[in-house]
Amino acid sequence: DIQMTQSPSSLSASIGDRVTITCRASQSISSYLNWYQHKPGGAPKLLIYGASSLQSGVPSRFSGSGSGTDFTLTISSLQPEDFAAYSCQQSYSTPYTFGQGTKLEIK
Amino acid sequence: QMQLQESGPGLVKASETLSLTCNVSGGPVSRYYWNWVRQPPGKGLEWIGYIFYSGSTYYNPSLKSRVTISLDSSNNQFSLKLNSVTAADTAVYYCARTVPGQVWPSLDVWGKGTTVSVSS
Numbered sequence: 001d002i003q004m005t006q007s008p009s010s011l012s013a014s015i016g017d018r019v020t021i022t023c024r025a026s027q028s029i030s031s032y033l034n035w036y037q038h039k040p041g042g043a044p045k046l047l048i049y050g051a052s053s054l055q056s057g058v059p060s061r062f063s064g065s066g067s068g069t070d071f072t073l074t075i076s077s078l079q080p081e082d083f084a085a086y087s088c089q090q091s092y093s094t095p096y097t098f099g100q101g102t103k104l105e106i107k
Numbered sequence: 108q109m110q111l112q113e114s115g116p117g118l119v120k121a122s123e124t125l126s127l128t129c130n131v132s133g134g135p136v137s138r139y140y141w142n143w144v145r146q147p148p149g150k151g152l153e154w155i156g157y158i159f160y161s162g163s164t165y166y167n168p169s170l171k172s173r174v175t176i177s178l179d180s181s182n183n184q185f186s187l188k189l190n191s192v193t194a195a196d197t198a199v200y201y202c203a204r205t206v207p208g209q210v211w212p213s214l215d216v217w218g219k220g221t222t223v224s225v226s227s
Contacts, residue, residue, distance in 0.1 A: 001168075031211065032211060032212070034211070034213040034214070036152075036214070041219065041220075042219055043111075043201075043217040043218055043219045043220070044152075044201065044203075044214070044217045045217070046213055046214060046215045046217075049209075049211045049213040049215075050210065050211030050213075051211075053211065055213075055215065087151065087152055089152070089154075089213075089214070091211065091212040091213060094165055094167075095154055095156075095167040095168065095169070096154040097154065098151050098152040098153070098154070099151060100150070100151035101151050101152070
């Protein structure tokens, strides 16, 4: 299985901050990397697919980059609704695997 | 817009079978891959497996011996069965959709999840 390692596991930030979350794969996965946002009691939401493509309806302050083994999710200016958990997922090969998640909290 | 909703018992006894259903509304179950994903308390998401509308399945090898995913097109739903459960199977269980033929496969529609606890 491909192991996905996310960092940091938690992050405190303020409204308006620029935030970056990283995800590293245990082997090259090309651009088969997706990012999800999830809030307690809610459905996880696809933000980014193919490492850098913005899912329809997702605000442009979210962006993704990277290829191979190293990837980043950036939120350019944090909004109140962005405080949530974020997970990366590889779809290069089955079984699909996720990072352990990053919890983004208000400072 | 397609919506998914999980349902099933919130409490299952150890050694018994966990059974969940995902009801699909706003579109047919045909033409998609249907996934199950879970999140144990304090841990990351774990992909359980999928079923294609044709009936073909793929299961995570870590769970393969205990998992069955099935499709009920007449009721527009699909199901998960996990047998011989233990406390390690306590988790929030999600169903999710994958559109076939995408260059970059993803889980683009999810249910809100249902919590299942395993009691000893």
